[in-house]
Amino acid sequence: MTSAPLAEAAAGTSPEPAHERVHRALRRRILHGELAPGQPVTLRGLAAALGVSMTPAREAVRRLTAERALETTPTGRVLAPVKSAEALAELLAARALLEPELAARAAARADAALVARLRSHDDAVEAALAAGDAATYVRANTAFHATLYAAARAPALMALVESVWLQLNPSMRILNGRAGTAGLADHHEQAMAACARRDGTAAAAAVLADIRQAEALIAGGG
Amino acid sequence: MTSAPLAEAAAGTSPEPAHERVHRALRRRILHGELAPGQPVTLRGLAAALGVSMTPAREAVRRLTAERALETTPTGRVLAPVKSAEALAELLAARALLEPELAARAAARADAALVARLRSHDDAVEAALAAGDAATYVRANTAFHATLYAAARAPALMALVESVWLQLNPSMRILNGRAGTAGLADHHEQAMAACARRDGTAAAAAVLADIRQAEALIAGGG
DNA sequence: TCCGGCGTTTTGTGATCACAAATCCATGTG
DNA sequence: CACATGGATTTGTGATCACAAAACGCCGGA
Structure with missing residues (x-):
């Protein structure tokens, strides 16, 4: 097996270790909600x-x-964690504590290019929402937030938030699957407007409202 | 050559994997600030x-x-990270965002036994401070906060905070080594009093003040 | 005294193997 | 028809090995 050491060796610029490639691939799957809670992951x-x-x-x-x-x-078995309602609430509380700060810092450094990228991701969010595509929605919504916070240039805070997303997203997929209502993108609009104005306070408020909406969704869905 | 599989096999109750034992041992060393920033860790x-x-x-x-x-x-070399002043400030910002919430939740569930344990840890903190023992101070101070937050019963938030401590503590040791001033335990006193009163708001305020003090220390030490 | 080059040693990486435990599935029994 | 029980299979764990690259130290020259 693995008779082909991959053509990337020809590139020469990136001798990336295999374990990192595996990590990123699996991480991406989890972040995109492609791994259902409780689903086992075997080493072999x-x-x-x-x-x-x-x-x-x-x-x-x-x-x-x-x-x-x-x-x-x-x-020793490894599987995607099944989160209780309390655990999900706690993770959303963590988001509510961390992400407004990140949004505020990002807005203070925002430029037109950032707003354009955010707009692009938000279009994908709304499209997925309209199509009822839960998986794409989770991916696009995560991309929107990730793009925004990356502008904050706060790697440590960003890492904490990403850890929360990794725990949350698998369950979010199921949640959004049954709660495909409209009007969810309003806070994204406010966040983008705040970025255009370099208004950190408004950006933080928009993100917080976005998270509170998710909290209400979970509380309602039980 | 691991000729002795340890006597714990006799207990029978815990066939703990070796990789977990190694993880906990190394984690403990880092959390206690026993690993200097930049110090390499070789696999062999x-x-x-x-x-x-x-x-x-x-x-x-x-x-x-x-x-x-x-x-x-x-x-591929592994070493204890050397944090810049900005990185340390960011980590303290993360503490300021997360720990007050944990303190508030803990205070709401506090009982006399918790306050007693906190008192014990705080005594150790003051003793280490008086003795100028930086390593013991970091360990006792971490134990104080960990004991307090454990009462919050919020494992996800707790994990985030512990990740921050792991990044912060190695640098904290050096910092406290040169800033062995007194009067640092006041906020601990306030936090314990808040717990005794089940006053979540006051506990959050006390912890926040504690962290702000650390921030001032770093800003001053440059 | 400082600096560049070269050989030795150290180090991370990935594959493979043996072993024990857990899991799964089918069968038989009440 | 529900449930326990048997063996076959799957699975995690830890050790060992070969290999390539990086780090280190030594030495000679400027």
Whole structure:
């Protein structure tokens, strides 16, 4: 197997370790909500799927479990965690504490290019919402927030928020699947307007409202 | 050569994996500030120090790097991260966002036993401060906060805060080494009083003041 | 005294293997 | 028809190995 060491060796510029590639691939799947809660992740299966041996697969899984994106049972089995309603509420509380700060910092550094990228992601959000495509919605919504916060240039805070998303997104997919109502993008609009004005306070308020809306959705959906 | 599989096998109740033991041991060292920033951590060295092979050592290191407690250079070397002043400020900002919430939740659930445990840890803090023992101070101070927040029963928030501590503590040791001033425990006193009264707001305020003091310390120390 | 080059040693990486435990599934029994 | 029980299979774990690259130290020259 893995008879082909991949053509990227020809590029020469990026001798990326295999375990990092596995980590990013699995992380992306989780962040996009493609991994259902409770779904097991086997080392051999993951390794075979990406054409590597068990060792880098194990390293990638360990990293994700450290980020709480995966869960290890007492017997060593690894699976996407099933979050209780209380756990989801706690994660949303964490978002409510962290993300407004990130939004405020981002808005203070915003420029036209950022607003344009945000607009592009928000269009995708609304399109997915209209089409009832839950998976695409989660991906686009995450991309919107990630793009906004990246402008804050606060890597440590960003890492904390991403850890929360990794825990939240698998469950969000199911949640949004049954709550495909409209009008969810209003706060995105406010956030973009705040960025255009470099208004950090308004951006923080918009993001907080966005999160509060998600909280209400969970509380309502039970 | 790990000739002795440890007597814990006799207990029978906990067949704990080796990689978890390595992870906890290394994590404890980092949390206690025993690992100086920039100090390298070699896989073989770590494995030999704990009597295991490279594989579990590698897994433990991966977990810690995922928690941002360790850093990987482009060449694969692993070392305790050297934080810039901006990075430290960002981490303290994260503490200021998260810990007051945890303190408020903890105070609402506080009982006499908790206050007693906090008192015990705070005594150790003041003793270490008086003795100028930086390492013990970091350990006792962390134990005080950890004990308080554990009462909040918010595991996800707690995990985020612990990740911040892991990044902060190695640098804190150096910082406190040169700033051994007195009167630092006042906010701990206020926090314990707030817990005794079940006053969440006051507990949050006390913790926030504690963190602001640390921020001022860093800003002053430059 | 400082600096560049070269060989040795150290180090991370990924694959493979043996082993024990857990899981799964089918079968038989009440 | 529900449920326990048996064995076959899957799975995580930890050790070991070969390999390439990086780090280190030494030495000679300017």
